[in-house]
Amino acid sequence: MSDLKEEQTVDNNELDQNAIEPEESPRVERPIDPNLQGIQLFYEKNKKMVTYVGGGLLVLIAAICFYKFYYLPEQEKEAANEIFWAQLYFEADSFNIALKGxxxxxxxxxxxxxxxxxxxxxEYSITKSGSLANYCAGICYLRTGKFEEAIDRLGKYDGDDAIVAPIAIGAIGDCNMELNRVDDAVKYYLKAAEKSNNSFTSPIYLKKAGFAYETKGNYAEALNVYERIKKEYGKSNEGREIERDIAKVKALGNL
Structure with a gap:
């Protein structure tokens, strides 16, 4: 009887251990993505090259950040300080000093x-003040009768100011008129009028284009320009006086 109880106890212990210790699940190996495997193999074969390229990219990023956040702002600051003095002489009509310093x-x-x-x-061509200096230099040359030099400098101005940009283009038109290149003058006057559609600069350069047409005897085109001023910019200084020009070209051209 005691042997039977002992055998039952052993069996119960084995059952308890089986209940406590779950069977291990079979290990499932996931297949390696062939793309990742290819990248790993490439890296293993080209460790040096990858390291150099990565280091080069870091250097490039650091250089861009230095240029954008330190070098360029410093250049802008220096250029703004320098142009301040030149502008004082420019405003005093001392064009040669303003130009040459x-x-x-x-x-x-x-x-x-x-x-x-x-x-x-x-020296500061990458800055906004450097670009503005090209415009100012161009106006200095224009005022002193050096029209080719003026065209060269004015053409290098790349700003987008709503007033200065059309004036720079229109000033190239003025230089061409002085050089008796009337067709070029008309082209630049019309371009200046379209550059910034406003009631200040646009009618000024449209009227200059009309006058240039008149000098060529092209009264029909002059009339078209003057009538545009009347229609679109009637309240401007040019618009308030344009009727006189309209009447003149109609009479001269029998229009």
């Missing part, structure tokens, strides 16, 4: 020799 002034940091618009445009 090379005079001494007393600045907050002490005595300094100022740079002219040409030097500023060339």
């Amino acid at each position: 090379n005079v001494n002034v007393m600045a907050p940091e002490g005595q300094k020799t100022i740079k002219g618009f040409e030097a500023i445009a060339d």
Whole structure:
């Protein structure tokens, strides 16, 4: 009897252990993605190259950040400081000094020799002030009768100011008129009028285009331009006086 009880106890213990210890699930191996395997093999074969390329990218990113967040702002600051002095002489109609600089002034940091618009445009060409210096240099040349030089400098202005941009283009038209290149002048006047559609610059350059047409005897085109001023910019200074020009070209052209 005791042997039977002992056998039952052993059997019960085995059952308890089986209940406690679950069977291990068979291990399922997932297949390796062939794309990832290819990348791993490529990396193993080209460790050096990948390291150099990665390092090069980091250097490039660092250089871009340095240029954008430090170098360019510093250049903008220097150019703005330099152009300030040139503009003072420009506003005083001292165009040669404004253009060439090379005079001494007393600045907050002490005595300094100022740079002219040409030097500023060339040395700080990547800045907004450098671009503006090209425009100012062009106007200086225009005012001093050096029209080819003016065209060259004005053509290098790449700003998008709503007033300065059309004036720069229109000034190229003025230079061409002075050089008796009337067709080119008309082209630039019309381009200036379209550059920034506003009631200040647009009627000015449309009227100049009309006058250029008149000098060629093309009164029909002059009339078209003058009537556009009347229709679109009637309240501008040019628009309020355009009837006189309309009557004139109609009479001259029998229109």
